[in-house]
Amino acid sequence: xxxxxxxxxxxxxxxxxxxxxxxxxxxxxxxxxxxxxxxxxxxxxxxxxxxxxxxxxxxxxxxxxxxxxxxxxxxxxxxxxxxxxxxxxxxxxxxxxxxxxxxxxxxxxxxxxxxxxxxxxxxxxxxxxxxxxxxxxxxxxxxxxxxxxxxxxxxxxxxxxxxxxxxxxxxxxxxxxxxxxxxxxxxxxxxxxxxxxxxxxxxxxxxxxxxxxxxxxxxxxxxxxxxxxxxxxxxxxxxxxxxxxxxxxxxxxxxxxxxxxxxxxxxxxxxxxxxxxxxxxxxxxxxxxxxxxxxxxxxxxxxxxxxxxxxxxxxxxxxxxxxxxxxxxxxxxxxxxxxxxxxxxxxxxxxxxxxx
Numbered sequence: 001x002x003x004x005x006x007x008x009x010x011x012x013x014x015x016x017x018x019x020x021x022x023x024x025x026x027x028x029x030x031x032x033x034x035x036x037x038x039x040x041x042x043x044x045x046x047x048x049x050x051x052x053x054x055x056x057x058x059x060x061x062x063x064x065x066x067x068x069x070x071x072x073x074x075x076x077x078x079x080x081x082x083x084x085x086x087x088x089x090x091x092x093x094x095x096x097x098x099x100x101x102x103x104x105x106x107x108x109x110x111x112x113x114x115x116x117x118x119x120x121x122x123x124x125x126x127x128x129x130x131x132x133x134x135x136x137x138x139x140x141x142x143x144x145x146x147x148x149x150x151x152x153x154x155x156x157x158x159x160x161x162x163x164x165x166x167x168x169x170x171x172x173x174x175x176x177x178x179x180x181x182x183x184x185x186x187x188x189x190x191x192x193x194x195x196x197x198x199x200x201x202x203x204x205x206x207x208x209x210x211x212x213x214x215x216x217x218x219x220x221x222x223x224x225x226x227x228x229x230x231x232x233x234x235x236x237x238x239x240x241x242x243x244x245x246x247x248x249x250x251x252x253x254x255x256x257x258x259x260x261x262x263x264x265x266x267x268x269x270x271x272x273x274x275x276x277x278x279x280x281x282x283x284x285x286x287x288x289x290x291x292x293x294x295x296x297x298x299x300x301x302x303x304x305x306x307x308x309x310x311x312x313x314x315x316x317x318x319x320x321x322x323x324x325x326x327x328x329x330x331x332x333x334x335x336x337x338x339x340x341x342x343x344x345x346x347x348x349x350x351x352x353x354x355x356x
Contacts, residue, residue: 022106032211037075135330141165155192175206185313217317235267240316241348243307
């Protein structure tokens with residue numbers, strides 16, 4: 001059975017559970033989870049440009065005449081029935097739904113938001129193979145950027161290099177952060193500006209391909225790393241190593257988070273976790289949820305996480321897959337300097353600050 005068919009079956013179980021006749025997929029995240037395709041023109045919109053109507057025994061693509069052919073040719077993994085309406089017809093979508101269901105009851109993925117989100121948490125074998133590919137692409141994009149940039153470049157120029165390296169490989173860099181020198185220390189989300197690089201840069205990307213999101217951050221310094229940055233960096237990679245080592249099947253998110261809080265405290269940066277979220281579960285959403293100390297969600301096999309602890313001017317971030325055995329860091333390329341961090345008997349490799 002294909003991944004698409006298996007996920008349609010999951011939705012049909014919800015149809016039976018809620019005693020309805022149809023389920024309408026309207027959100028980009030769920031369209032991508034079902035198809036691996038892109039149902040957007042404007043990536044900032046949560047709503048998809050097409051809907052998928054699942055009934056007890058049929059599946060339909062509902063869209064306007066602008067999008068129908070492209071979606072069929074390029075975004076859908078299997079041929080399904082199409083209900084097309086004119087783009088200028090404001091009631092076209094509703095009439096398409098009525099043509100299938102009449103006055104029968106249906107619900108949308110917005111109404112069943114948490115139920116469908118939980119279905120997305122566990123990745124298929126096909127997802128994992130795709131993730132390994134895009135993880136390396138994203139890791140190389142941000143690392144090659146750090147190797148290529150030069151003092152005197154603006155943050156916009158650095159961001160342009162990063163984005164081009166992503167787009168050259170079909171990755172869409174929806175989030176691209178560049179903080180140089182004091183801006184890296186002042187802001188946790190340094191959107192690029194005209195500020196020119198002097199000696200130090202934090203470069204981060206959150207990109208998407210096949211509907212799957214991947215995150216990575218790298219640091220680069222021209223000349224000797226300042227002592228204060230080095231101390232904070234050594235602390236933040238210990239926190240990250242704790243997150244990675246503790247993200248194991250059966251543990252709760254809260255348990256993992258509280259262990260990381262202990263490392264923040266033991267390294268002398270007790271309250272730093274309060275100034276930026278620490279990341280969480282990823283996959284078909286940039287963050288399915290942001291972790292917190294009291295969250296009782298249980299971690300499972302074949303889930304993806306992107307932790308991003310930060311301490312004034314430093315951050316450690318990669319995307320990992322949780323397996324029965326050891327976790328897999330998919331954005332680590334082996335082509336960037338690494339340091340080995342020991343946490344509770346686990347030796348975790350983390351990207352070092354690249355010194356140029």
